[in-house]
Every structure is written in C-alpha cells, then in structure tokens.
Amino acid sequence: MDMASIIGYIAGALTTIAFVPQVIKIWKTKSTKDISLTMFIVFCFGIFLWMIYGIMLHSFPVIIANATGLVLGLLIIIFKIKYK
Amino acid sequence: MDMASIIGYIAGALTTIAFVPQVIKIWKTKSTKDISLTMFIVFCFGIFLWMIYGIMLHSFPVIIANATGLVLGLLIIIFKIKYK
Numbered sequence: 001m002d003m004a005s006i007i008g009y010i011a012g013a014l015t016t017i018a019f020v021p022q023v024i025k026i027w028k029t030k031s032t033k034d035i036s037l038t039m040f041i042v043f044c045f046g047i048f049l050w051m052i053y054g055i056m057l058h059s060f061p062v063i064i065a066n067a068t069g070l071v072l073g074l075l076i077i078i079f080k081i082k083y084k
Numbered sequence: 085m086d087m088a089s090i091i092g093y094i095a096g097a098l099t100t101i102a103f104v105p106q107v108i109k110i111w112k113t114k115s116t117k118d119i120s121l122t123m124f125i126v127f128c129f130g131i132f133l134w135m136i137y138g139i140m141l142h143s144f145p146v147i148i149a150n151a152t153g154l155v156l157g158l159l160i161i162i163f164k165i166k167y168k
Contacts (some may be wrong), residue, residue, distance in 0.1 A: 004140040007133050012129030021122035034118040038105035046098030049091050056088040 012065040019072035023079070032080045040080065044073040096149040103156035110163045120147050128157040 002008075026032055048070045054062030097160075110116055131153045138146030 004137055008137045011130050011133035018123050018127035022120040025120040031118050034115050036106040036109040039102050042098055044103035046095050049095035052118055053088055053092045053095055065121055
C-alpha cells in the first residue's frame, strides 16, 4: 500500500472513532444542552452521502468508515432528542 | 462531472459546514460543558491527515474541505478550553 493510502486509512479511522468519546460522554452525563442538533443532522446527511459515494465507487473502506460514523452520529442525534 | 463526484462534493461540503452551527451555538451560549474535548482533538488530527492526504494526491477539493474543517474544529477546541 502506498504512503498516501496509509495516511487516508488512518485519517478515516480517526475522523470516525472521534465520535466514540462524545457518545460515551453523553451516555454518562445524560446531558446534551451544548451540542448542536443542526450540526449532527447536517453531518449525518453528509456521512450518508459519503457512504453512497463509497458504494458507487465500490470502495469498502469508505463504506465501512461512513457506515460506522453514521451509526455514531445517529446515536448522538437520538441522545440529543432524548436528553434535552 | 460524473454522478459519484457530484455526490462526493456535496458530501464533503455537508460534513464541513456541519460544524458552523456548533461554532455559532458556542459563540452565543459561551457554554461547552457537554462537548467532548477528546472528540474534537481526535477529529482535528484526523482532518489534518485528510488534508495531508489531499496534498499528496493534489486534490484541491479534499485540501480545501479539510482546511476549512480544521479551522472550524480548532475554533471549537479553543472555545472548549476558554469556556469551561
């Protein structure tokens, strides 16, 4: 694998797993007051399109990274609605 | 431009501008209690690597989207440190 691809994979992994600490934080505090619902709705819609893009390009890493990101993003949206 | 590229551009635009409402929200409320600092540090590091990836691939859209995202992400980190 070339250097650019390795950096791309690490970048994709980081921008996806980044949402895990936010999910854990909300899970523990049950508080989402400072989180922007608009941010996560727009972000999830964007991630969904990235997933479609990955499907069209038959790129498994793009599909899996964005599918995971979408689950985490939707979880934050559900938390945001549940814990007002 | 092909359909996949158009979807990719829209996806990139959405996942980048998504951070604007979060920045505005913090700017207005001066409150960041519920926001995970770890999330934004990991996310910014990931976005930085995406930018490097874009530079290595000479992909202007990847560079510009991630440079913008990095500025917004760093702004949220600064806010998070400033408004505890």
